[in-house]
Amino acid sequence: MTEAELRSVFGAAAVNALLARIASGETTEIDPRLSAASFGFEEEKTRTFLDSAAYVGLVERRETLHCPACPEAIEATAAESELCPLCKEAFADRGGVERRVVYRLRVHGTRDIPWVIVIHGFNTHGEWQQDFSWRMGNKLKYSAPVLIYKYGLIRFSVLVRWRHRQMARQLGTAIRAAVEHAKANRIPESPDVVLHSFGSQLFVQLLAMPEFDDLRFGRVIAAGTVIRPNYDWTERISQGRLEAVFCHCGRKDWAVPFAQYFIPGTGPSARWGFSDEAAINVMNEDYGHGSCFDLKELEANLAAGGLWDRFLRRHRSTFDNEPRLFKPATWRPMWKPIRGFVRIGVVALMAVLAAFALTFFSSIWLTGIDCLGIASTG
Incomplete structure (x- = not known):
């Protein structure tokens, strides 16, 4: 029996409750x-359901032996x-040794969140960071x-690599200082990180x-990320x-395909x-570029059992049966000359617009000066 068959026989509600x-x-x-x-079952059907779930591998089925008099668990010997x-x-005086079936979940202990770094995207002040910190x-x-x-609020500098490296170096310096401060305050663990948009590229x-x-x-956690889908997370x-x-x-998310x-x-x-096996990919059909940071979604993701809560505090096996989990197809970047042509065109267009704006405002400024001069001589 497969998990799909388990849902078919016992219903999705029961399987979802177990998950x-x-x-x-x-x-x-x-x-x-x-x-x-x-x-949603009687006891007997619940046992049948759990037996089937054990066959699928969602639970572990164990038989234990108990003394009919104590009634403590005893070894087979x-x-x-x-x-x-x-x-x-004497076992015989009480009808013999009792056999019981125990069902155990394949769960792992919770993980403490030591501290967190949150990095926003470009062309934004990252207002969501305060909401995240408070919650x-x-x-x-x-x-x-x-x-x-x-x-800071950046726009045009995202177009050049040297600026990326400069900002990443500033980020690294800030994080190193924060790590040293955390250790001085008896927090030796490495921080978790939440990234959005261009912040993921800096990371x-x-x-x-x-x-x-x-x-x-x-x-x-990478949300609205612009990292290449073939990034080698396993190596890191x-x-x-x-x-x-x-x-x-x-x-x-209509923004990232053009990144x-x-x-x-x-x-x-x-x-x-991400195509890397180490990455956990979850798709939300209704999310745009920053939807996960909307107040309602942020609360749901961080709530007990929410996606981010489970990732930050549980073992990754809790995502094995997540219906929104997916494995992407192989990704290849657009042909480099095409990407280069588009980028050059955009830079050229911005240069023209900047020159036009400079000329326009300069003419207004000079006109204003002339008007002041005429007014003063009149």
């Missing part, structure tokens, strides 16, 4: 009698004797500082700079630079996803 239990990580054992109502090694009662502070029962990194530029090889990161993880990456894609034509070294990963 939610797994994702929560709050319990490792299911009692069929106590949990029957949560799956102890069950072969006449007396219980714990209470010394992260209210979400956790312990202190997890949030470093809001702002590199991978930083990872490529040997001068910042000492910087280590935890889990990385094997180098110990980061722990895991989550790409939150939006089907209605490769205007911003050198970028690609449409927010629409395409």
Whole structure:
């Protein structure tokens, strides 16, 4: 039986309830009698459902042996004797050793979020960063500082590589200072990172700079990202630079497909996803370029069991049965001469517009001076 067949036989609601239990990580054992109502079945059908789920691999089915008198669990070797090694009662006097079936979830313990760095995109002040910081502070029962990194409102400088490197170097310097400050305040763990748009490009530029090889990161959330879909995350993880990456894609993100034509070294990963096996790609059909930072969506993603909450705090296996998880096709950038031609055209157009604007405002300024001169002599 497959998971699809499990849904067909027992219904999507029951399977989704089980997956939610797994994702929560709050319990490792299911009692069929106590949990029957949560799956919408009677106890007997719940056992059949859990047996089938064990066959699929969602739960683990174990048989345990118990003394009918204690009734404590005993080892198989102890069950072969006449007396219980714990209470010394004879098994035969109570009807023999009891056999019980135990269902255990394949869950992993939760992970603490040490601290977080958030980096915004270009042509924006990153207002979402404050909302994220406030909700992260209210979400956790312990202190997890949030470093809001702002590199200023930029527009035209995203078109040139040397400016990328310069800004990535500034980012690395700021992060290194923050890491040292965190360690001085007894937070030795590497920070998690939330990236948006051009901020994601600065982050991978930083990872490529040997001068910042000492910087280590935890889990990385990339939303509205313009990193190339074929980026080698596995290499970075094997180098110990980061722990895991989550790409939150939006089907209605119309901005990123054009990034490769205007911003050198970028690609449409927010629409395409990452082809690297190490990346977790989740697609939201209704998301635009910054929809995940809308207040309602931000709250849902950070809520207990939300996508970002699960990525930051749970084991990646909690995404194994996520319906929005996808594996992208192979991506290749547009032919380099075409990209270069478009970029040169855009730069030339901006230069013409800048020259026109300069001439226009200069003429207005000179006209104003002339008018003042006439007025003063009149």
